[in-house]
Amino acid sequence: MSNIEQTLSIIKPDAVERNLQNQIKQDFINNGFEIIKEKKIHISKEEAEKFYKVHESKPFYNDLCNYLSSGPIVVMTLQRENAVMENRKLMGATNPVDADEGTLRKKYGISIDKNSVHGSDSLENAKIEIDFFFNH
Numbered sequence: 059m060s061n062i063e064q065t066l067s068i069i070k071p072d073a074v075e076r077n078l079q080n081q082i083k084q085d086f087i088n089n090g091f092e093i094i095k096e097k098k099i100h101i102s103k104e105e106a107e108k109f110y111k112v113h114e115s116k117p118f119y120n121d122l123c124n125y126l127s128s129g130p131i132v133v134m135t136l137q138r139e140n141a142v143m144e145n146r147k148l149m150g151a152t153n154p155v156d157a158d159e160g161t162l163r164k165k166y167g168i169s170i171d172k173n174s175v176h177g178s179d180s181l182e183n184a185k186i187e188i189d190f191f192f193n194h
């Protein structure tokens with residue numbers, strides 16, 4: 059039984075700055091993801107605050123929003139079987155020092171804030187996040 063899903067992926071400023079986007083896109087393709095939509099953008103602090111609203115109460119919220127709006131990012135809609143969970147597995151743990159060997163955050167992440175990639179954490183949030191970047 060197939061369960062094709064779409065999820066939202068962001069290549070964060072630290073990775074775009076190091077020109078890693080093609081390598082990371084190839085990692086997605088090698089792991090069975092199809093890149094359905096893609097755009098390179100530079101969002102404002104206000105947009106970052108909206109995107110990360112779930113983290114509003116966290117002590118790192120302000121830094122996080124400054125960071126995501128600090129430079130260009132690449133946002134993508136990725137599609138494959140169980141895309142949400144498979145992307146989370148491919149990304150690895152939030153903190154690169156805890157991420158398993160071979161995961162994107164292990165390979166490319168610099169620190170917990172500069173961890174190179176974002177991925178939706180549920181199918182429900184994937185729909186909201188895809189809508190946020192691609193449907194208005």
Ligand code: IDP
Binds near residue numbers: 113122151171176179
């Ligand atoms: P996730 O990106 O693995 O889903 P979340 O808990 O949703 O992790 O946090 C969103 C982002 O906020 C993380 O990717 C990371 O960059 C940043 N972040 C999370 N926890 C901390 C922290 O304790 N200090 C600084 N930044 C953090």
Ligand code: MG
Binds near residue numbers: 177179
């Ligand atoms: Mg998250």
